[in-house]
Structure formats: structure tokens, C-alpha cells
Amino acid sequence: MKRSYFIFSMQKNIFFAFLVFTLIACGPSNKEYNDLKLENVSLLSQIDSLNNELDAYRYAPSKLLADARLVAQNKDKVGVIQILDQIKKYHPEAIECAEVQKLLDRIEAEEKAKIAAEERKKKQERQERLRAVKKLKKEVDDVQQITWYYNPYFTHYNNTNMTSLYMGERNGNVWLRLKMSYTGDDWIFFDQAFLSYDGNTQQIFFNKYDEKETDNASGDVWEWIDVSVSESYLAYLKEMVNGKSVKMQLTGKYTKTRTLSANEKRAIKEMILAYEVLQAENYWKQ
Numbered sequence: 092m093k094r095s096y097f098i099f100s101m102q103k104n105i106f107f108a109f110l111v112f113t114l115i116a117c118g119p120s121n122k123e124y125n126d127l128k129l130e131n132v133s134l135l136s137q138i139d140s141l142n143n144e145l146d147a148y149r150y151a152p153s154k155l156l157a158d159a160r161l162v163a164q165n166k167d168k169v170g171v172i173q174i175l176d177q178i179k180k181y182h183p184e185a186i187e188c189a190e191v192q193k194l195l196d197r198i199e200a201e202e203k204a205k206i207a208a209e210e211r212k213k214k215q216e217r218q219e220r221l222r223a224v225k226k227l228k229k230e231v232d233d234v235q236q237i238t239w240y241y242n243p244y245f246t247h248y249n250n251t252n253m254t255s256l257y258m259g260e261r262n263g264n265v266w267l268r269l270k271m272s273y274t275g276d277d278w279i280f281f282d283q284a285f286l287s288y289d290g291n292t293q294q295i296f297f298n299k300y301d302e303k304e305t306d307n308a309s310g311d312v313w314e315w316i317d318v319s320v321s322e323s324y325l326a327y328l329k330e331m332v333n334g335k336s337v338k339m340q341l342t343g344k345y346t347k348t349r350t351l352s353a354n355e356k357r358a359i360k361e362m363i364l365a366y367e368v369l370q371a372e373n374y375w376k377q
Contacts, residue, residue: 288334
């Protein structure tokens with residue numbers, strides 16, 4: 092630092108002396124004029140020499156290496172590249188040039204390792220998510236080209252008291268359907284359906300002519316609905332499966348209310364996950 096300060100001070104003094112000399116000189120002779128020109132050339136030469144000395148200090152191999160090490164600590168790849176360009180320009184044969192290159196190589200290797208680790212993590216997460224789909228029971232309708240997915244914990248027959256989700260997939264499109272069923276000795280003739288968790292209730296609307304079915308056998312009666320899951324229903328179901336007390340209610344002439352089992356809640360939760368996984372997979376395939 093003292094050396095660079097001395098150089099700058101000397102430059103300033105030379106210019107000042109030259110300026111003063113020029114101003115006080117009035118009407119110089121040809122000889123004096125030529126002498127001034129020679130002196131000016133000499134001064135400019137000295138300035139160039141001083142600038143070269145300053146550059147030699149500024150771009151000294153040891154200083155550039157020290158700067159590169161400091162920049163490399165902050166993982167500043169661009170900064171290290173800039174310093175490497177400088178040392179290659181001024182000192183391509185210096186041992187410090189190779190040291191700066193090693194710093195750059197180390198940063199690039201760390202970047203590659205980080206990217207590789209992130210890719211492995213993404214792949215592992217994807218495989219874990221795909222297991223949610225692979226564990227489902229699958230049926231293929233080769234006529235309509237629809238693949239149906241059902242939960243693996245139980246089969247939702249029409250003659251059961253249950254609530255469940257199942258999923259369809261065709262040509263990259265995925266959709267969910269909600270099934271709610273009742274069975275008993277007597278008809279309840281329900282025309283309204285509700286889901287509830289911890290005091291939060293959602294009515295499930297259905298067309299009683301198209302989406303409700305009934306049947307009976309051996310003294311038992313069955314009533315059930317099978318409806319499409321809208322975005323608002325899906326948002327509700329995501330919250331519902333984490334509820335403490337989850338219930339379904341079918342009401343009409345009579346009312347049937349029951350608490351969903353742990354298996355029912357688990358099946359709904361995993362079907363929602365599988366639905367989101369398939370949606371994401373099909374999106375990236377497009």
C-alpha cells in the first residue's frame with residue numbers, strides 16, 4: 092500500500108510541476124519550446140513506467156492468489172473466474188495460476204456434487220410418491236380405455252355402510268369419484284348427503300336420478316351415491332382426513348349417521364395423494 096501511494100503521489104507532483112512550469116512560461120523561444128516537448132515526453136515515459144509498476148503490484152501473482160482464496164471462501168465462482176483471467180493474462184506461467192485454477196475446479200466440483208445430490212433426492216421423492224399409486228388395486232377397462240384405481244384396504248361394495256374415493260385415468264386425464272353407501276333392514280330414502288369433521292360440514296350434492304342407486308336382497312336394502320369430486324370437494328376432503336371426528340350422514344325420510352373408520356380415512360387420504368401424483372406425472376409427460 093505504501094508503494095502504490097508513493098507512485099500516485101509522484102504522478103501528481105510531476106503533473107503539477109509541468110502545469111506550473113507551462114503557465115509561468117511566457118513566450119518561450121524555439122529552444123525552450125523544444126526542451127519542453129522533450130521534457131513532456133520524458134514525463135509521459137515516467138508516468139507509463141510508474142503505471143506499469145502499479146499494475147505489477149496490482150496484478151502480482153501472490154496478491155491475485157490471495158484475492159482468489161478470499162473470493163473462493165464465499166463460493167463466488169464468477170469472482171474466481173475473473174481473477175483467473177487476470178493471472179493468466181499477466182502471469183500465465185506462475186505457479187499461482189495453477190493454484191487459482193484449482194480453486195475454480197473445486198467450486199465447480201462442489202456445484203456438480205450439489206446438483207447430483209438434488210437430482211438423487213428428487214428421484215427418491217418421486218419414487219416414494221409413485222408407491223402411493225403402485226399400492227392401489229387397478230382394473231383396466233380396455234373397451235373405454237380407462238384405468239380404475241381403488242384403495243387396497245377394503246372393497247367398497249354397494250351393500251355396505253361406507254365412504255370412499257376411487258380414481259379413473261384415460262389419455263393422461265385423471266379424475267376422482269366419491270362413493271357413499273348405506274345398507275340396513277329398512278329404507279331411509281335419503282335425498283341429502285353430508286360429510287363432517289370436527290364441526291365442519293360439507294354437503295355432497297347429487298342428482299337423485301343419475302347419481303343415486305338402490306337395490307335389495309335377502310331382506311336387506313341398499314342405497315348409495317357415486318359422484319364426481321369437484322375442486323371444492325377435494326379441498327374439503329384434504330382437510331377432513333386429518334380431522335379427529337369424521338362422520339358421514341345420509342338423510343331423507345330417515346337419517347343414518349356414522350363415524351368413518353381409520354381405514355376409511357386412510358384410504359381417502361392415500362387416494363388423494365395418488366391422484367396428485369398421477370396428475371403431476373401426466374403433466375410432465377405432455
